[in-house]
Amino acid sequence: MSQKKTNYLNADVELEESTPAVKKKSKKKQNKTLNTVKHVLGVIGTTFLSLFMIVIITCCIVAVTLTVYIMQFADSAFDVDLKNVDLSYTSFIYAKNSAGEQVEIKRLSGDENRIWVNMEQIPKHTQDAFTAVEDKRFYEHEGVDWKRTVRVTISTLFNGYGEGGSTITQQLVKNITGDDRVTPERKIREIFRALNLEKQYTKIDILEAYLNRVPLGGTVYGVGSAAYYYFGKTVDQLTIAESAILAGMTRSPSVLNPYANLERSKERQLYALKCMYEQGLITTDEYEAAKTEQVKFRLIVEGDAYGYKDPRYDEYYGNNANKDENSDGYDDEDTYEAYRWNEYEITQNWYVDAAIQQVIEDLSKAKGMTYAEAKADLYKGGYKIYLNMDMDIQEKLETFFKDPNNFFYSYDKTAIEENCAQAAFVLTDYRGNVVALAGGIGDKPGDGCFNRATQAILPIGSTMKPISVYGQAVDKDVINYSSMILDKCITLPEGTSWPSNFEGDYGSGGYIPAWYAVQQSKNTTAVRMAQVLGIDTCFNFLTDKLNVTTLDYTYDKAYSPIALGQLTQGMTLMELAGAYQIFGSGGVYYEPKLYNLITDYNDKTVIEQEPLGDRVMESDSAYITNRLLKAVTDTTNGSGRYAKIDGIEVVGKTGTSNDERVLAFAGLTADYCGVIRLGFDDNKNIGTTNYIYLAQVWHNFMVNVVNEDSTKTFAKDSNVVEKKYCTETGLLATSKCKNTAVGYYKADNLPKTCDSTHKDGEYVKKHGGETLLVPDWGTQKAEEDTSSTSSN
Ligand SMILES: [Zn+2]
Incomplete structure (x- = not known):
């Protein structure tokens, strides 16, 4: 090309140089016509030459400018680093199964749903599907497919649009930098970055990074999460047909994915397979088989473009009675969506719900984030969360709570079924680990729904007495196991007698031993103990030592809330479980914990929860209080006698709010502390005080938990x-x-x-002037x- 131009240019120059000679000849009066012709030719030549020079100069200027312009992008080519990109990763939740192995039980992902997979895990045919469709010269080019770039540029110039001429390397650059503006500058910068990337990394590195970042519909990024999202598989299980579906949608994943448009997705799959076949990446047999392979989707997909029809499709549409012939087959899209998501997306049990909330709160504290920021962080941080949940017991508890019939011992059937009385359960060990929890009776309505185990703040009735009053009285040597306490109401300043006992009496006026006062849940004795200890002592023990967060600092500093559990608002069941643990742990308080470890995606520890407890009472005091609680369950007339389990020591305490708002029971075996509460979410009257049967419900569940390996009795305190x-x-x-x-x-x-x-x-003994512990056998x-x- 340059050779041709040079010749032409030389000819031109010759023509110009010869011009004066021609003029001289004309003075010799030669052929005028010839002169005229020569003159015209000369003018044309000069003009042409001038124009040409202008073009050349312009070209030079443009070339220099362009080079300078482009060189400035070359500098920015070095800012792409595959090893240090801000990816968004899926977080995982693990729990231990009955064999003690960590099992993945839940994945959390937010805006970008990504599971990193290494190249060795990605099948060759999956890799090939993407290169075949997106960049067939991937292994030959050096980052940019010039042939295709030129073709696309021309096509864009003439037609105003062009096919995506980007190589996989360029697409990766676009994904990593997030720079996707449609400008020549971006394209040039992208080209430089792609060329640079290819110098720094191998093709394998680049393809691996690409396959982990490629957008594949909605919030799904990368083949790892796409394999799970579309097919419920791990990436290594992807077939050729499935790989072709994923590769086929890359051009426009939001419209070409099978959930968005099954027919177009099928077209793209066939196109991808054709590319693979024509490029010799699959055999004829593989090609033919993949075209008709029955692909099974994780979520329901209508129709049978993939040869697969989910049987639940028929089940849901049944007789198609209301089917509109002109529509896409659904008479009610919303119903269909609701069905679909309910059926497949509510996979999270009560425990996981509660754990996610606790993790967000803890991340927010640990990282100084708002709740919303911490939540977003959890869903894209690639965390691994290890729960304290015992999968086996949790499953039993979920099954137990699913069936309302299990609660009719304690309560009238219509109240549960029609009025939606609700219940919750928290089971812990004595190291603060929450083993299982349930947040409601019946079918769980959704993920992250109201959880009565951790979120409901309701009164706890008489289950308050041991944690606020009796334990403290033992610890401070106000009473011992058989101390005699006056069973008699007090007189309030305005002259009224208060409180009455559960049976309605104001006390016998006689003295009863401490264990009997606890066993019969006497209100009179509890109030008298609170009097001796002082309201502040009892209140502060709850807030400072047992970590109860829901008390009202004005109205709950009174006898009724402190001694009888008639709290202004109440406590969460989780807090109640934490409080009762001290009677099985030898007086050490452990905050109930749903998880023990959070790591980031590099397996570096983010939060580790050591089971470090705080001693809140002497171990001998805790054991003696435990014996007081044994009188409640382990006697023929104890209020918690129905909780008893054959061969296993059970201690506990019943609770009834005196205005019929809740029933509660806290029961302890040597291995577990389990608390249950029944009441309405809005704290209205439940119409019963039949407390003893809730202990029966507790028993009916706990017999599933204990087995021959269970510890039979509480360890005796050495003192x-x-x-x-x-x-x-x-x-x-x-x-x-x-x-x-x-x-x-x-x-x-x-x-x-x-x-x-x-x-x-x-x-x-005299306390504050009032005689308390007088043996009086009236x-x-x-x-x-x-x-x-x-x-x-
Ligand atoms: Zn005696």
């Missing part, structure tokens, strides 16, 4: 001794005491020994019960 006490005075018995039973005492703080005179008023009721206890 606690079993001693015979005199049932008349509550003091250590002598041979002269007629009625005795066995009690549990701190070895270094034993009660005095009964002097066997059994006189009134002999062992008086009533013999307690004595009878004592003897029944001693046989247990």
Whole structure:
């Protein structure tokens, strides 16, 4: 090309140089016509020459300008780094199965749904499908397919549009930089970056990065998450037919994916297969087989363009009674969508719901983010979250709660079915690990729905008494196991008698032993204990030691909330479980935890939750309180007697809010602490105080949890001794005491020994001026019960 131009240019120059000679000849009056012709030719020549020079100069200027212009983009070519790109990754949730193995149970993904897969995991035919469709000279070019670029540029210039001439390398650059403006500058910059990328990385690196970043419909990015999203598979399981579907949609994934448009997706799949076949990447047999392969989609896909028809399609459309012939086959698109998502997308159990919320809150604290930011971070951070959930027990609990019939022991059937009374359950071990939880009776309405185990704040009734009052009274040596407490209401400043007991009486006026006061859940004695301890002591123990966050700092600092559990708002069931753990852990409080570890996508620890507990009471005090709770379940007349399990020690406490708003039961075995509560979400009256049957519900579930490996009894505290006490005075018995039973005492703080005179008023303790612990056998009721206890 340049050779031709040079010759022409030389000829031109010769012509110009010869011009003066021609003029001289004309002065010699030669042929005028010839002169005229020569003159005209000369003018034309000069003009042409001038024009040509202008073109050349312009070209030079343009070329220089363009070179300078392009060189500035060359600098920015070095800012693409495959090893350090801000990817958005899918997060995973794991839990242990019955064999103790970590099992993936949930994936979280937000705007970009991405699962990183290594090249070795991606089948060759999947790789080939993408190169065949998108960049057939991928392995030959150096980042840019010039032939195609020129063709596309010309086609764009003349037709105003062009096919995507980008190589896989260029597309990768576009994906990584997020620079997708349609301008010549971007294209030039992209070309330089692509060329540069090819110098720095191998084809394998580039294709791997591309296959992990390529948008494949909606929030799905990369073949790893697409394999799961469309086919419910891992990437290594993708067939040729499936790979062709993915490769076929890359041009316009939002409209060419099978969920968006099945027919167009099928067309693109066939096109991709044809490309693969023509490029010799698959055999004739493979080609023919892939064209007709029955592809099974994870979500329902209408029609049978892929030879597969989900049987549930028929089930849902049934007789097609309302089918509109002119529509796409659905009489109600919304219903169809709802069906589809309900059926397939609600895969998250109550535990996972609660765990996600806790993780977001913790990430937000750890990283100084708002809740919304932390949530977004969780869904794209590629975290791995290891739950404390016991999959086996959780599954049993979910099954148990799914069936409303399991709750009719405690409650009237219509109330549950028609009025939607609800219940929740939290089961923990004694290291703060939440083993299982359920947030509602019946079918779970959706992912992340209202969770009564962690979110409902309701009263807890008498389950309050041991955690606020009796445990503290034992720990502060106000009472021991058999201390005598006055069963008598107090007189309020305005002169009224308060409180009454559950049975409606204002107390016998006599003295009852501590274990009996707990067993019968006497309101009178609980209020008297709170009086001795002081409201602030009880309140602060709940808020500061047991981490109860929902108390009202004004209205809950009173006897009724503190001693009887009639809280202004209430507590969450999770907090109640945490509080009761101390009676099985030897007085160490562990905040209930749903997970133990969060790592990032490089498996680096983000949050690790060590089971570090806080000692909130002495271990002997915790064990003695545990024995008080045993009186509730392990006697024939205890309020929690239905919770008893054959061969397994159970201790616990019932609860009823006195205005019939909730029923509650906290039950402990040597391995687990389980709390259950029944009530309405809006805290209205449930119309019953039949507390004892909720212990039965607890029992009916817990018998599924215990087995031959379960610990049979609570470990005895080393500082606690079993001693015979005199049932008349509550003091250590002598041979002269007629009625005795066995009690549990701190070895270094034993009660005095009964002097066997059994006189009134002999062992008086004074607290705030009021006589409390006076042996007074005006009533013999307690004595009878004592003897029944001693046989247990
Ligand atoms: Zn005695």
